[in-house]
Amino acid sequence: MSTGWLIGSAAIAVIVAPLIGGLLRGIDRKLTAHMQGRIGPPIIQPFYDVIKLLGKKPMVAGGAQLVFAYAFLALIVTAVVFFALRQDLLVVLFILFFGSLCLPIGALSVKSPYSQLGGHRELLQFLAYEPILLLAAIPIALKTGGFPIANIFEYGQPLFPNLWITFIALLIVLAIVMRKSPFDISGSEHAHQELVRGVLTEYSGPYLALIEIGHWYEMVLLLSILGLFWVVGSLWWLSIIIALGSWFIMLIVDNVTTRLTWSWMLKFAWGAGITLVALNILFINLGWM
Amino acid sequence: MIDSLLGLSIFFPIIAGFICLGIKNHKARGSIVLLTAVVLIISSILYLRQGSFPIEHSPGPAGDWIILVLSYVILAYFLFVAIKDFAQRGISRHNVLTIALTLAAGIPLAIFEFSQAPHTPLEVAPTLYIDHLSVIMCLIVSIIGSLIAVYAIRYMKDHEEHRVHLGELKETTQPRFFFFMLIFLGAMNGLVFANNLIWLAFFWEVTTLACYALIRHDETPIAITNAFRALWMCLIGSVGFSLAIIFLWNSPLNTISLAAVIESGAPVLLLPIALLCLAGLTKAAQVPFQSWLLGAMVAPTPVSALLHSSTMVNAGVYLVLRLAPAFQGTHLSTLIAIYGGAVFLITAILAISQSEGKKVLAYSTIGNLGLIILCAGINTSLAIAVGIMLLIFHAISKGLLFLCAGAIEHHIWSRDIEDMEGIATKLPVLTGITIAAMFSMLVAPFGILITKWGAMEAATGIGVWSTLVLVLLMLGSGATTVFWAKWIGRFLCRSPVPGRVKREPLIPLYHGILLILVGCAVVFSILIAPVYNGVIAPSLTEAGYNAASAFTTSAWFLKSSIGIFAAWPIFIIIALALLIPSLATRAKSEESRAAYMCGENVEIGTDEFVAVADERTELKTGGFYIENMLGEGNLNRFVVPIGIVLLVILFVLVVI
Numbered sequence: 001m002s003t004g005w006l007i008g009s010a011a012i013a014v015i016v017a018p019l020i021g022g023l024l025r026g027i028d029r030k031l032t033a034h035m036q037g038r039i040g041p042p043i044i045q046p047f048y049d050v051i052k053l054l055g056k057k058p059m060v061a062g063g064a065q066l067v068f069a070y071a072f073l074a075l076i077v078t079a080v081v082f083f084a085l086r087q088d089l090l091v092v093l094f095i096l097f098f099g100s101l102c103l104p105i106g107a108l109s110v111k112s113p114y115s116q117l118g119g120h121r122e123l124l125q126f127l128a129y130e131p132i133l134l135l136a137a138i139p140i141a142l143k144t145g146g147f148p149i150a151n152i153f154e155y156g157q158p159l160f161p162n163l164w165i166t167f168i169a170l171l172i173v174l175a176i177v178m179r180k181s182p183f184d185i186s187g188s189e190h191a192h193q194e195l196v197r198g199v200l201t202e203y204s205g206p207y208l209a210l211i212e213i214g215h216w217y218e219m220v221l222l223l224s225i226l227g228l229f230w231v232v233g234s235l236w237w238l239s240i241i242i243a244l245g246s247w248f249i250m251l252i253v254d255n256v257t258t259r260l261t262w263s264w265m266l267k268f269a270w271g272a273g274i275t276l277v278a279l280n281i282l283f284i285n286l287g288w289m
Numbered sequence: 290m291i292d293s294l295l296g297l298s299i300f301f302p303i304i305a306g307f308i309c310l311g312i313k314n315h316k317a318r319g320s321i322v323l324l325t326a327v328v329l330i331i332s333s334i335l336y337l338r339q340g341s342f343p344i345e346h347s348p349g350p351a352g353d354w355i356i357l358v359l360s361y362v363i364l365a366y367f368l369f370v371a372i373k374d375f376a377q378r379g380i381s382r383h384n385v386l387t388i389a390l391t392l393a394a395g396i397p398l399a400i401f402e403f404s405q406a407p408h409t410p411l412e413v414a415p416t417l418y419i420d421h422l423s424v425i426m427c428l429i430v431s432i433i434g435s436l437i438a439v440y441a442i443r444y445m446k447d448h449e450e451h452r453v454h455l456g457e458l459k460e461t462t463q464p465r466f467f468f469f470m471l472i473f474l475g476a477m478n479g480l481v482f483a484n485n486l487i488w489l490a491f492f493w494e495v496t497t498l499a500c501y502a503l504i505r506h507d508e509t510p511i512a513i514t515n516a517f518r519a520l521w522m523c524l525i526g527s528v529g530f531s532l533a534i535i536f537l538w539n540s541p542l543n544t545i546s547l548a549a550v551i552e553s554g555a556p557v558l559l560l561p562i563a564l565l566c567l568a569g570l571t572k573a574a575q576v577p578f579q580s581w582l583l584g585a586m587v588a589p590t591p592v593s594a595l596l597h598s599s600t601m602v603n604a605g606v607y608l609v610l611r612l613a614p615a616f617q618g619t620h621l622s623t624l625i626a627i628y629g630g631a632v633f634l635i636t637a638i639l640a641i642s643q644s645e646g647k648k649v650l651a652y653s654t655i656g657n658l659g660l661i662i663l664c665a666g667i668n669t670s671l672a673i674a675v676g677i678m679l680l681i682f683h684a685i686s687k688g689l690l691f692l693c694a695g696a697i698e699h700h701i702w703s704r705d706i707e708d709m710e711g712i713a714t715k716l717p718v719l720t721g722i723t724i725a726a727m728f729s730m731l732v733a734p735f736g737i738l739i740t741k742w743g744a745m746e747a748a749t750g751i752g753v754w755s756t757l758v759l760v761l762l763m764l765g766s767g768a769t770t771v772f773w774a775k776w777i778g779r780f781l782c783r784s785p786v787p788g789r790v791k792r793e794p795l796i797p798l799y800h801g802i803l804l805i806l807v808g809c810a811v812v813f814s815i816l817i818a819p820v821y822n823g824v825i826a827p828s829l830t831e832a833g834y835n836a837a838s839a840f841t842t843s844a845w846f847l848k849s850s851i852g853i854f855a856a857w858p859i860f861i862i863i864a865l866a867l868l869i870p871s872l873a874t875r876a877k878s879e880e881s882r883a884a885y886m887c888g889e890n891v892e893i894g895t896d897e898f899v900a901v902a903d904e905r906t907e908l909k910t911g912g913f914y915i916e917n918m919l920g921e922g923n924l925n926r927f928v929v930p931i932g933i934v935l936l937v938i939l940f941v942l943v944v945i
Contacts, residue, residue: 059882064713064781070870078862088852090742091859094733098863101732101774108778111711111896111910112884119778120913127771131763134745138759142750146851201885263918270764278760285753 010084017080021216022046028251035255050212056205061110068106069207073214075099080221086150089137089225096221097130100177103199103211104186110202118198122186124262128269129176135277136166136173140228142284149228158230160242162289167229169276171246172269177222180254185262223247291344295417297332298427298478301325306471310464318467319442325471326435329478333431336424337824343831345415345484353410353485357402360491363498364395367520370501374517383517390524398531402487406538411487413546418484421828425677426481426607429684433599434474436802440692441470441591443798447699448589452507466506470595473499477600481607486537486545490530493568493604497523500601503592504585515584522581526568526605533568536561551615551832562615563943565608566625567936573605573658576632577932582655586647586704590695593647597654598688603680606661610676613665614833623754624939626666630761631935632659635928637768641775642919644912646694646704649772650687653730656765657683657737660744663758667747670829671849674839675743677825678817682736685813686729689806693723696799706776707911711783716793720780722803729810731773734859736814739847741766743840746852779912784896785881817856818842884908 026043033040042048060066079096104126107119137147143162144151152159160167176183187198203211226246227239283289305325312318371387378384402409445463452458476495483489497520505516534545540561542553550558574582585596596602609625616622633656640652657679664676696719698704701712713720729735733742741762748758795801813820819842826836840847847854883890891897891905900906917923 058880060880061785061882061884062781062783067867067871071867074866074870075863078866082859088742088854090745090852091733091854094738094742095859095863097770098732101770105774105777105781108775109781109783110884111782111784111908112886113908113910114885116778116782116910120775123771123774123913126774127767130770131767134766135759135763138745138749141746141851147746147749148853274760274764278756281756281759282753285750285756 006085010081013080013084014077017220018213018216021213021218021220022050024219024247025216031251032255035251046212046216050209053204053209053212054206058205058207060207061112061115061202064109065106065202066207068102068109069203069210072099072102072106073210073217075102076214076217076221080217083149083221083224086148086153088147089140089149090134090147092149093133093137096218097126099214100126100218103214107199107202112202114198114201118186118201121262122199124266125176125179125183125186128183128266129173129273132169132173132269132273132277135274135281136170139163139166139277139280139284142281152228153232156232158233158235158238160229160238162284163229163280165276165280165283167226169273169280170226171249172273174222174226174246175250175253176265176269178219178250180250182253182257182260183265184254184259185265188259219247291339291346291419294332294335294339295346295482297328298431299475299482301328301332302471302475302478306468306475309467309471312464313461315446315461315463318463322438322442322467322471325474326439329431329435329474333424333428336419336427339419342424342827343418343420346417346419347412347415348417350410350412352416353412353487356488356491357410360487360494361395361399363491363494364391366498367391367524371517371520374513378513381514381517383514383521386521387517387524390521390528394524394527394531397535398490401531401535401538405535411485411538411545413485413544413549415546415548416485416488417482418548419482420831421824422607422611422677422832423481425681425824425828426603427478429603429681430474430477430481430599433684433688433806434477434595436805437591437594437599437688437692438467438470438474440594440695440798440802441467441589443796444591444695444699445589451699451702457507457509462506466503466589469499469502469506470591473503473595473600477604480604484547486530486534486547489547490527490534493530493572494527496572496601496604497527500585500596503595504588506588506592509587512587515581515587518584519581522571522574522578525578526571529564529568529571533561533564536564547611551612553615559616559619559621559943562612563621563940565612566616566621567940569605569608569612570662570936571605573602573609573662574655575605575628575659575662575932576635576655577929577936579636579652579655579932583648583651586645586651590647590691590698593651594688594691594695597650597691598684602654602658603684606658606665606676606680609662609665610673610680611832613668613673613676617668620942621939622666622668623752624666624935624942626663626668626748626758627754627761628935628939629659629661629663629666630758630765631931632656633663634761634765634768635924635931637765637772638919639921639924639928640772641768642914642916642921642924643772644706644914646697646706646709646776647691649706649776650690650694653769653772654683654687656769657687660740660762660765663762664744664747667744667751667755667758669747669751670834670836670839671743672747673832673834674821674825674829674836675740675747677828678736678743678821679740681820682729682740682810682813685806685809686726686735686737689726689803689810690723690730692799692803692806693719693726696796696803697723699799700793706779709776710779710910711781713781714783714790717790718792718795718800719803722800722807724777724780725807726810727773727777729807729814731770732863734814734856734863735810736817739814739817739854739856742852742854743849746849749851775912782910784884815857815860816845818845818847821847 025046030040076099104119104122107115144155223243227243230238371384374384480492501520636652636656664672829836886898889899896908
């Protein structure tokens with residue numbers, strides 16, 4: 001792959017990712033509304049929302065909050081760029097984590113009970129999914145001979161047949177990162193729990209818009225990582241099906257489950273998620289997969 | 290040239306220490322400390338210009354005699370203090386164990402040295418051995434250790450004034466304090482260059498002595514108890530040393546030269562090597578010996594900074610890293626990797642529940658040392674390179690963090706994280722530096738994260754057992770993030786304040802030293818590739834590893850065989866992502882709003898809300914510690930047995 005082509009694809013990713021992300025959010029709201037017997041907003045409502053938010057008067061409830069809102073977006077975009085440049089997967093994840101960490105730190109920098117509660121719970125969510133996501137990079141590297149994402153494209157075969165166990169664990173991660181039930185611990189979209197929009201309580205106007213756009217990038221990046229599981233070969237289009245299919249499963253799960261406690265989430269994520277990936281690594285190390 | 294350099298590194302601080310002992314004047318003593326710092330820093334840098342390594346040096350039999358006599362003098366002193374404590378405070382676990390372990394370390398060695406050995410004192414050529422790894426250690430000790438000593442000049446003044454104010458202290462004890470500080474630095478330099486195991490054991494004991502004396506410095510009952518705990522736990526290591534020396538002399542190898550032991554690599558020597566590793570683990574405060582380092586918190590903060598970053602605990606991991614080639618490819622190596630991973634995870638989880646700042650830092654130290662031990666256990670070229678890098682970066686960042694904690698303590702007179710709520714408004718510069726230091730422990734692209742990345746890559750695909758190591762590593766890494774982020778959150782937590790935040794008055798010996806260390810953390814992270822080529826790759830080659838299979842560098846990117854870390858582009862991008870918003874965006878005061886309190890706020894600028902019966906109630910927030918699940922009381926029941934069981938398994942397997 002030539003350098004020029006890679007840089008081009010990174011530029012395209014930066015422009016297209018939020019469009020896809022926003023659109024998916026719109027479809028999400030529409031489908032959820034239908035499942036709940038409502039009509040729901042138009043599909044491009046998220047874009048209307050963000051544009052409106054950007055035009056609002058800025059309000060700040062704590063100094064550092066605003067720095068971390070910018071940093072959240074900037075770092076996640078950086079992670080997307082490094083992903084598009086097919087860099088080392090672990091490095092992409094580390095940059096993504098730094099970005100994701102800005103959200104709770106921003107929330108914790110306001111002396112507000114709701115924001116504090118949300119921020120701390122966001123950290124617990126982070127504790128639940130970060131190890132799974134990092135560990136999931138290992139079987140990929142073991143199969144493709146290295147951590148650079150470029151290796152996956154050079155590998156020549158789809159990863160899914162050997163790594164479906166890891167893939168299941170990544171669905172748990174996706175649910176936590178999308179803050180969907182039963183993992184909407186830090187801030188629920190619906191009144192599923194006592195803390196609605198906890199971690200975002202103190203963000204408003206343009207700063208909330210920045211975070212919303214950041215979330216779009218974050219979701220698209222995670223779906224792309226899921227897509228990596230079937231990205232080569234004659235059936236490469238399956239990667240899109242896999243990514244969108246996973247996303248759709250999250251919607252269903254969100255609507256049929258209720259929120260559970262953070263300690264349950266942590267036990268489930270570390271228990272089920274880590275065990276699954278560890279088994280996958282073990283099977284590869286033993287030569288069974 | 291090398292004689293004088295060794296003299297400056299080892300003896301100059303010791304002599305300066307004795308001079309400090311006799312100086313009552315604060316300024317004069319400060320000048321001596323400053324002079325020692327300058328001498329140490331310059332001489333440590335001059336080692337790099339010494340041409341071809343390794344350099345061998347033997348001072349002659351007189352030196353051997355002095356070391357021999359002094360090492361028994363120190364053991365006798367340990368006996369003396371333990372018996373004195375027994376007489377003053379009655380029988381306790383600590384003084385009994387100190388007496389027992391001193392005898393266990395001293396008697397077998399004395400019998401061996403004076404009756405079994407063919408001649409007394411035993412000499413080996415060379416006595417001192419200087420290669421890149423020991424020079425790296427010397428640089429860490431001399432630069433970071435000296436900066437800490439300079440910081441202590443101001444810190445101890447404030448510390449004593451505060452204690453006089455509280456009525457705890459009548460006469461200054463600073464001469465004794467700086468005596469032990471400087472001796473500590475000299476002994477560490479001796480330790481890293483020693484090749485004769487008897488010399489190594491001697492310097493090992495001197496660091497134990499200095500550590501004991503410094504922990505005990507404030508002479509409170511708790512300080513004395515904790516000093517004894519540190520003493521007897523480190524004496525376990527001395528017992529290991531004595532036994533290892535006897536075993537090695539009686540083995541087919543018939544030597545007490547560290548270099549010869551490492552080169553031989555014969556599996557028959559596994560038991561003495563395991564004993565030396567045990568000594569390293571006690572000094573590095575690995576589980577189940579972690580309690581001595583946690584107890585060492587009672588000492589003045591520069592002592593903690595010194596113990597945690599540049600001296601004491603580093604000696605432990607240095608020895609394990611140094612010995613790594615000798616146990617490469619054995620079960621011992623595998624077990625050490627798993628053990629290190631377990632320590633990393635356990636301490637990261639324990640740190641979440643701590644509300645005392647220095648304890649969080651202590652657990653983080655033990656965890657990072659566990660990570661170095663893990664790297665030594667994985668024992669590939671890549672892993673050892675990562676271990677050495679972590680040694681360097683951890684020393685910088687942890688020294689910095691302890692000094693920050695000390696400076697903050699001297700402003701708020703508390704070590705509790707909850708008392709640090711919102712201090713970003715009162716001490717903006719200090720808080721900024723502290724947060725930068727925490728980020729340097731936590732996020733890409735700083736050195737410590739690069740080493741985490743390296744450790745993960747090193748642990749990938751090296752055997753079935755690596756699955757377990759990887760799981761421990763990832764879980765520990767997640768837990769690490771939580772306790773740092775939580776703490777940063779407490780610093781920043783505040784209500785909007787009208788007007789600009791005013792900068793606190795800058796104190797040169799606090800802020801200056803802190804800024805130098807922040808600079809080091811940033812510059813070394815950006816320059817990681819040249820640093821690797823300059824000192825780490827040669828030390829790998831000298832230890833018999835293949836430096837080319839660890840990392841290759843091009844355009845200052847770091848490449849392993851299975852990954853790539855574009856160090857400086859990532860640094861620039863992330864710096865831009867953080868700095869532009871933090872410099873360019875300032876919330877205007879008319880944008881400030883009070884936090885959401887269901888519309889019941891009293892007014893902006895106050896932390897009050899209207900509660901039941903229209904009463905004005907103060908808003909209070911606090912951090913998560915999850916004590917009921919992750920508290921020490923709950924987890925230590927399992928943690929200590931796990932540590933002991935792992936060590937027992939390790940030794941059983943070695944003996945089999």
